[in-house]
Amino acid sequence: MKKRKLLILISIAGVLIGTAFLVVHFLLAKKPKHDDLNQRKFIAEQKDTKSQLDSIASTFDVRICRYDQDVKNLDLNHLQEGLKKLGQNYSGLFIDADTWTYPEAVQQMYNFLTDSYIVELYKEVDKQYPSLDFLQTELKQALTYYLYYFPGSKIPTFYSFVGGIDPESNMKLVWGQESGEQLSIILHLDWYLGKDNPYYGILPQYIRYQCDKRFLAIDCFRNVLVQEHLPNREPITLLDNMIDAGKVIYFTEMMFPEQPMVDIFGYTEEELTWAKQHHGDVWNYLIENDQVFSKDSKIIRYLIDVAPETKPFKGSPGRMGQFIGWMIVCKYMENHPETSLEELMNMTDAKAVLNSSGYKPQKQS
Template sequence: MIKRNFTLPAFIVIVMLLAGCTGRNQSESTDNSDTSGISERPEKEKPETGFHIKRYEKALFELDKSNLKAELEAIRPGFSVFLGKGNFTQEDITQIRDFIADENNKAAFAEVLKKFPDLKDLNNRIKKAYENYSRETGVQFSPNTYTYISGYDFQYPIKYADTVMIIALDMYLGSDFDMYKKMGIPIYISSRYTPAHIIPDCLKEIAYPHIPEKKGPYTLLDAMIEQGKLYHFVKKLSPDVPDHIIAGFSKEQLKWCTENESNLWQFIIENELLYSTDSKSMSMFMVDGPFTSSFSQDSPARTGAWLGWQIVNAYMKKNNTPLLQMTGIEDSREILEKSGYKPKKR
C-alpha cells in the first residue's frame, strides 16, 4: 500500500543515517509505510530560477579535510538541506569526517565521478520532466534538486518532499558495481541500480502523493492499479524512458510479459486472485524476486505491477481522463471496469 509522507532530513539525522548504512548488507523493503531516517522539517526552500542540479557529493568529498569545519561553513549556504543552519558541534565534524574517510564511501565517490563526470544530460531530462508536470497540473514545478553519496541507502535512493528532490548517485552505478556484489545484492535488484533508472525513480516519488491510500481491504487488484498509476505517470512525464526501464525489467523480460499477457491475466482470473487479500497471491505477483512463481523462469517478478500498467493504459486510452484525476481515483474496480481491459491471446 502506497504511503510516502517524507519530510526533509536535517544535517545530524542524515549524517547518522549515512554513516550507519555504510557497508551493511541490505535488501529492498516491500513496506512503503516506513519513513525511517526522514525527520525534522527545515525551513521550506524556494525553487530557484535557472534550473540546475547541485552536486553535494562533489562539494563534500573534495573539501580540505585539514580544515573541515571552515570548509563546511563555506559550502553550507548552497547545501543547507544537508548541513542545516545551526552551529557545527565537534561530534558533527567527527561524524562527517568519518563518513568521507570511509573506504566504501570513497570507492562510491570515485565511481560516481567516472559514471557521472557531469550531469548535463540528467539535468536536461529531469528539467523537461518537471516542465511536463507543470503543464499537466497548471502549477509551476521546479524542486531544488541535489545529488549526494548516501552510504548505500537501498530503501530510499530518491528522497522527495515539498520543494526538494535528493538523488543518491551511489545507488545508480550499474549492476556490475563491485560494492553491490560484496553486499550480496541479487542481480534482479541491482539490475535497476543504473543511471537509466534515475528519472523514473524520481517521477515515481513525485507521483506517490497523488495516489490515495486505500481504505478497507487491500486486494491484489488494488496493488496492481497503484503500480500501474505510477508507471503511467512516469511515461506521461518522460515519454523517452523505455518501457522496460519503467517496469524495472530487462528487454527480454518485457518481451516475455507482452507475449504472455493473456496467460498471466487468465491465471489470476481462473484462480480467483484478483480480489484476494491473501499474502500469497500478493507475493506471487507484486513482490520482488528472480521470477514469477507458477510461470517460466524467463518471467520477471512483479508481473502484477506490469499488468496493472496495461489496465491503466487501457483506461486512459478509452476515457481520456486528466492524469491527476486518474491517479486520484480511489476505487481500483472503477478503473478496471471502465478500461475494457481484455488481453488478446497470442
Template sequence: MKWTEMLRWYSLAALFALFLSCSSDRLDVNIDADPVDLPVLRMEKDLPDQLISLEKANSVNEELLRTYGSLYELFVGKMIREGSVHDPMIGNYLMKRFNSDLLMKEVLPELRTEFSDFDQYEKEIEQALAYCQHYFPDSALPDNIITFFSYFNAHAMVVDNNLCVGLEMYLGKDHTLVEKLPVMDFPKFFKDKMDKRYLVANAIKAWLLENFYACSGEDFLDKIIAAGKIMYLMDAILPQSSAGIKMGYSDQEVEWAKVNEYKVWQYMVEQEMLYSKDEMLEVNWITDGPFTKGLSDDSPARMGIWMGWQMVRDYMNANPDVALHELVSETNSKRILKYYDPKG
C-alpha cells in the same frame, strides 16, 4: 461469479470500449513554450575527501547542513549512521568517517569522474517535469535537482521538495565497485538495474510517487491500479522512453510480460487475487525481486505493477475525455478494471 464468467465479462466490456476509444493520441503534446529550468546541486562534489582538523570538520558540517538541509541530515544519520548532525561530537565522528571509510574514498572520486557532466540528465529531467507542468499546471516543481552519494541506499528520492539522485546506483553492473558489492545485500537482479539508462526514469518516478500516488483501498486490485496510474503518468511525462526503461525491465522481461499477459490475468482470477487483502500479494507482486512469486522463475518481478499499468492504459484509451488529473482522482478501481482487455 465464476472466474470463467469474469474473464468473459471483462473481455466483452473491453471490446465495447474499443468502439468508444479515440484515434488521436492524448499524450502527443507540445511543451516547447513552457520550459523548466532548475538549479542543480552536486552534494557528492561538496563532500570532503578528508578532514584534517576538528575545526574543519565542524565547519564542513555546518556548511553542508546549510546547503543540503534534511538530505544531509539523512545522509549522516541514516546512510552513514553517524548520528545527529547537531550532536556536539559530530565533528569527531565525521573526521573518523571521512578519513578512514575506504568505500567512500573509492566511490566519491568515481562519481565525480563518471558524472562530471550531468547536463544531459538534467535536460531530460527538466523536459519530463515540463510535461508534468503541462498536465498538472497547479502542481509544484522541485526546488532543486540534487545529486549525491547515498551510500548505496537510494536510486532517487524526494526530500524537502528537492529531487535527489543517488549517483552510485547508476555506475553500471560491470563497474568494479559494483561487482565488489556483497551478493547477499545486492543480488544480481538489483545490480542489473544499476545502469545509467534508468536514471531519469527513476528520478521522475520518485517525483510522481511523492506527489501523485494515492491508493483508494486495501484490495490487491486497488494497489495495482494505484501503481498503474503512476506508470501511465510515466507514459505521459516520458513519452520517448520505452516500457523497459519505465519499468526497469530488460528487453527479455518486457517480451515475457507482453507474451504472458493473458495467462497472468487468468492466474490472478483463478487465485481470486483481485479483491484479496492479503498483504503478501503486495510483497510478491509489487515489490522488487528476481521474479514474481507464483509465476515461473523466468518471469520479471513486479508483474502486479505491469498488470495495473495495462488496466489503466485500456481505461484511458477507452475514455479519451478523461484528463490525467481525473485519472489520479478516480477512486473506483472496478470502473477502471471493466475496460481492461487482457488479450490486447
C-alpha cells in the same frame, strides 16, 4: 428533378460522412495506443502542443545542487569551518545548521571522508559523473511535460548525494523530502554506477539491472513526483495495488514519451517480451483462483513487489501485477479519451477502472 436533388443530397451526405470518418480516424491515430508496447506518445509532434511545451519550458530552470561534491571538497584541516558553511547551505536536509559545534559530529565527518571505501567510491562517482548536464537536460524535458499535465505543480530542487552502498539499508535510490513549499529530491549517485560495477557484486541481477544512470531521471518521477498526485489512501486488495502501480507506470510514461518501455518498467527486453506474451495467462490464473480481490499480503507481494520472478509463474519477470495494472490503465484511457491524466490519478475505485477498461486478455498457453 426531385430524384436528381436526392442523389446530390446523398452524395453530399456521403462526402460529409467520409470526411467525418477521416477526421475520427486521424484523431484516433494521434491517440496513444498500447497494442505495441514500444509505440510511444510523441505528443510534441502536434504543433499546438509543442508551442505550449516550449512556452512552459521557458518558465523554469532545473537546479541540481552537488552536495556530494561540497562534502568531498571539505578541507580536512579546517573541517569545523567547512561544516559550518555546509550547515548554512543545507540546513534541515542533510545536516543541521549547528552541527559544526558538536565535536563528535566533526569527528564523524572526518572518519567518513578518510574511510578508504568512501574515498574509492567517490573516485568512481567522479568518473561516472564528471558533470550532471545530461541529467539536467533529461529532467528539464520531463518536468516540462509534468507542468503541461499538472499546471502549477511544485518544481523540486535536486541534490546529488554519496552515502555508501549498504545492501541491507533498503534505502530508496531516489527519495523526496517536502518542507512547506519546497520539494527536494535526493539522488544517490553511488547507486547508479552501472549494473556491472564491482560495487554491486553481491546484489542480485534484478536489482543491479536498475543501478544505471539511464534510470536516474525516471526514478525521480516514478518514486517521488508521482506521489504528489496519488490519492492519500492505502490500497487494500490485489486489484487496488495493481491499479495504483499501473497509474504510476502510466504517469511515468507520459513524462518520458520518447523513452523505451524497458526503461520505464526497468525490465530487460526478454522480460518485457514475456510480459507481453503471458499477461493473459497470469490474469486468467488470478481470476480462476479468485485472487483479483484478494487481501492476502503474501499474494499481493508476489504480484507487486520487486523480485526476480512473479510467483508462481515459471520464467516470468517480477512485478507482473504492476504490468497488468498498467495494461488495465492503458485500456481504460484508450476507451475514455476524455479523462485527463490528473483525473486518472485521482481515481480510487479500482474495480470501476477495471470494468470500464475492457481488459479481457486471452490465455496464450
